[in-house]
Amino acid sequence: MSHTRTPVVTGWFVGDGDDFRLLGTRCSACRSVFFPREDTHCRNPGCGGGDLTEVPLSRQGRVWSYTDSRYRPPSPYVTDPELPWEPYALIAVELESERIVVLGQAVPGVTVADLAVGMEMEVVPGVLDEDAETTWTTWRWRPTGVA
Amino acid sequence: MAADGGGVMTAEVAVLGAGMHPWGKWGRGFVEYGVKAARAALADAGVDWRDIGSIVGADTVRGGYPGYVAGATFAKALGWQGARVASVYAACASGAQAINTARAQILAGLADVVLVVGADAAPKGFFRPAGGDRPDDPDWLRFRVLGATNPTYFGLYARRRMAEHGDTPEDFARVKVKNAAMGALNPNARYRKRVTAEEVAASAVVADPLRLLDICATSDGGAALVLSSMEFARRHGAAEPVRIRAVSTVTPRYPNTVLDLPDIATDSAVGVEPGGETFRASIARAAYEEAGIGPEDLSLAEVYDLSTALELQWYEDLGLCGGGEAAKLLAEGVTAPGGRVPVNPSGGLASFGEAVPAQAIAQVCEVTWQLRGQAGDRQIPGARVAITANQGLFGHGSAVVAVR
Numbered sequence: 001m002s003h004t005r006t007p008v009v010t011g012w013f014v015g016d017g018d019d020f021r022l023l024g025t026r027c028s029a030c031r032s033v034f035f036p037r038e039d040t041h042c043r044n045p046g047c048g049g050g051d052l053t054e055v056p057l058s059r060q061g062r063v064w065s066y067t068d069s070r071y072r073p074p075s076p077y078v079t080d081p082e083l084p085w086e087p088y089a090l091i092a093v094e095l096e097s098e099r100i101v102v103l104g105q106a107v108p109g110v111t112v113a114d115l116a117v118g119m120e121m122e123v124v125p126g127v128l129d130e131d132a133e134t135t136w137t138t139w140r141w142r143p144t145g146v147a
Numbered sequence: 148m149a150a151d152g153g154g155v156m157t158a159e160v161a162v163l164g165a166g167m168h169p170w171g172k173w174g175r176g177f178v179e180y181g182v183k184a185a186r187a188a189l190a191d192a193g194v195d196w197r198d199i200g201s202i203v204g205a206d207t208v209r210g211g212y213p214g215y216v217a218g219a220t221f222a223k224a225l226g227w228q229g230a231r232v233a234s235v236y237a238a239c240a241s242g243a244q245a246i247n248t249a250r251a252q253i254l255a256g257l258a259d260v261v262l263v264v265g266a267d268a269a270p271k272g273f274f275r276p277a278g279g280d281r282p283d284d285p286d287w288l289r290f291r292v293l294g295a296t297n298p299t300y301f302g303l304y305a306r307r308r309m310a311e312h313g314d315t316p317e318d319f320a321r322v323k324v325k326n327a328a329m330g331a332l333n334p335n336a337r338y339r340k341r342v343t344a345e346e347v348a349a350s351a352v353v354a355d356p357l358r359l360l361d362i363c364a365t366s367d368g369g370a371a372l373v374l375s376s377m378e379f380a381r382r383h384g385a386a387e388p389v390r391i392r393a394v395s396t397v398t399p400r401y402p403n404t405v406l407d408l409p410d411i412a413t414d415s416a417v418g419v420e421p422g423g424e425t426f427r428a429s430i431a432r433a434a435y436e437e438a439g440i441g442p443e444d445l446s447l448a449e450v451y452d453l454s455t456a457l458e459l460q461w462y463e464d465l466g467l468c469g470g471g472e473a474a475k476l477l478a479e480g481v482t483a484p485g486g487r488v489p490v491n492p493s494g495g496l497a498s499f500g501e502a503v504p505a506q507a508i509a510q511v512c513e514v515t516w517q518l519r520g521q522a523g524d525r526q527i528p529g530a531r532v533a534i535t536a537n538q539g540l541f542g543h544g545s546a547v548v549a550v551r
Contacts, residue, residue, distance in 0.1 A: 035412045074273050
C-alpha cells in the first residue's frame with residue numbers, strides 16, 4: 001500500500017532535495033519576515049501593515065544553540081512505544097539574511113557530540129513519522145556538506 | 148516613561164498575611180491545597196474570611212492553558228460570603244498577575260482587603276499540551292512537529308550560555324547545591340535534602356547539557372496572600388507591614404530575538420532593529436522603575452530557576468552583575484546566604500518543583516517572611532528590600548518588589 005506524503009504543517013516548507021526550502025512570509029511595507037508564516041497581519045507594532053507574501057527562507061544558517069531529547073516526548077509527538085527511545089538532537093539555527101532563529105530536529109545520526117555553536121547548517125527534507133496512510137514530512141537541520 | 152508599561156511609581160499595598168500548603172506530590176485536588184494556604188494566610192493576617200472584599204484566583208494549568216476556574220472555586224470552598232471575584236491566567240506568571248489584580252483593585256478603591264490564592268495538582272512527567280489536533284496553537288505545534296518539551300528549551304539556553312560566556316556544567320551544578328542547601332531548611336519545600344555537585348553530575352542527562360538535577364520538577368502546592376490598602380492595615384493594627392511597591396507584568400517588545408517557550412522561531416530582526424534589552428531584563432527594569440529602586444538596593448531575590456542555568460541568567464537580567472558574569476558571582480558566594488544578595492533563600496524551584504499558578508505567589512510568601520524576619524533557619528539577616536522574578540509561556544513574565 002502506498003503512502004501519501006503530506007507536510008506535518010501546511011505551507012511551512014516546499015520542494016525536494018536541493019530545492020527544499022522553509023517558507024515564511026514577508027511584509028511588503030516594513031520588510032519583516034515571519035516564520036511560522038503570518039498571513040493576515042504584520043506583527044511589527046510600528047508598521048501600518050502591508051501585504052504579506054510568501055518567501056522562501058535561506059537554506060543555510062549557523063547554530064545558535066542545540067540540545068537533545070533523551071526521554072520520549074509526550075503526545076502529540078508520535079512515537080512507537082514498542083521501540084526503544086532513540087534520542088534526537090534539536091538545533092536552533094540563525095539565518096543571517098532574515099535575522100531569525102529557527103528550531104528544528106537534526107537529521108538522524110547527528111548527535112549533540114557532532115555539533116557546536118556557530119557551525120554552518122543547511123535545511124533538508126525529512127520524515128517525521130508514518131501512519132497507515134500517510135508519511136508525514138518535515139524539515140531537518142544537517143551540517144553543511146554532510147551527505 | 149509613561150508608555151513603558153511601568154515607569155511610574157505607584158502607591159503601595161500591604162501584605163497582611165502569607166500562607167502555603169507544602170509542595171509535594173500529594174495526590175489530592177488543588178482546591179484542598181488552595182484552601183489550606185488561604186486559611187493559613189487569613190490566620191497570619193488576623194482577618195476573618197467574611198471580611199475579605201475580593202478574592203483573586205490564579206488559574207490551574209492544564210495543557211498550557213487555564214484548567215479549572217480558580218477564584219470562584221476557592222470562594223465556594225471557603226464558604227460563599229459575597230466577595231467580588233476574579234480569576235487570571237498568565238501561564239507561570241499567573242500568580243503574580245493575581246497579585247497585581249488584587250493590587251489594582253485596592254489602589255482603585257474597589258476593595259480594602261483582598262485574598263489571592265494559587266494552587267495546582269501537577270500531572271506526572273513532562274508538561275504537555277491539551278489534546279486534539281490544534282495546528283493553529285504554537286504550544287501544540289512544538290510538541291507535534293519537534294517533540295520540544297520544556298527541558299529542551301532550558302537545554303538550548305544552557306548550551307548558549309556555555310558557548311557565549313564559557314559557563315560549565317559545574318557552574319550549573321553549583322546553583323543546585325546552593326538551592327538544595329536552603330530548601331533543606333524550608334518546611335514548605337518538596338525536596339529537603341542537601342545535594343552535592345557529584346550527585347548532580349551523576350544524574351541522567353535530560354536535555355543536553357542539563358541533567359535531571361539541573362531541571363525543576365512539577366509539583367502540587369498552594370500559596371496565598373492577604374493584601375490590603377495601607378489605610379486598612381493601619382486600622383487593623385499592622386503598623387509596619389511588608390509592602391508591595393511594584394508588580395511588573397510587561398510583555399516582550401518586537402522583535403523578540405530570544406527563542407521563548409513555546410515558539411519554534413524568534414521574531415525576525417530584519418525589519419526593526421532590536422532594542423538591545425531582552426524580555427527578561429525588561430521585566431526586572433519595569434519593576435525597579437516602578438519601585439524607584441535599583442539592584443544595588445536589594446537584600447535578596449527569589450528567581451524562577453526552572454533550570455540551574457536559568458538562575459544564572461536571572462542574575463544578569465536583574466542587574467546583579469554584568470552579562471556573562473553570573474557564574475563568577477555565584478562562585479564568589481555573592482548569591483549564597485551571607486553574600487551581598489542571596490538568591491532563592493526559599494530553596495527555589497530546585498527545592499519546590501513548579502506548581503504553576505501557586506509559584507509566583509509562593510515567591511512573594513517567601514520574601515514576606517524574609518522581610519518580617521520570620522524565615523527561621525534560612526533567614527537573611529536585616530532583609531529590607533526584595534524582588535521576585537519569573538517568566539512563563541506565551542510572553543508572560545513578572546517581577547514583584549516588596550519592602551519593609
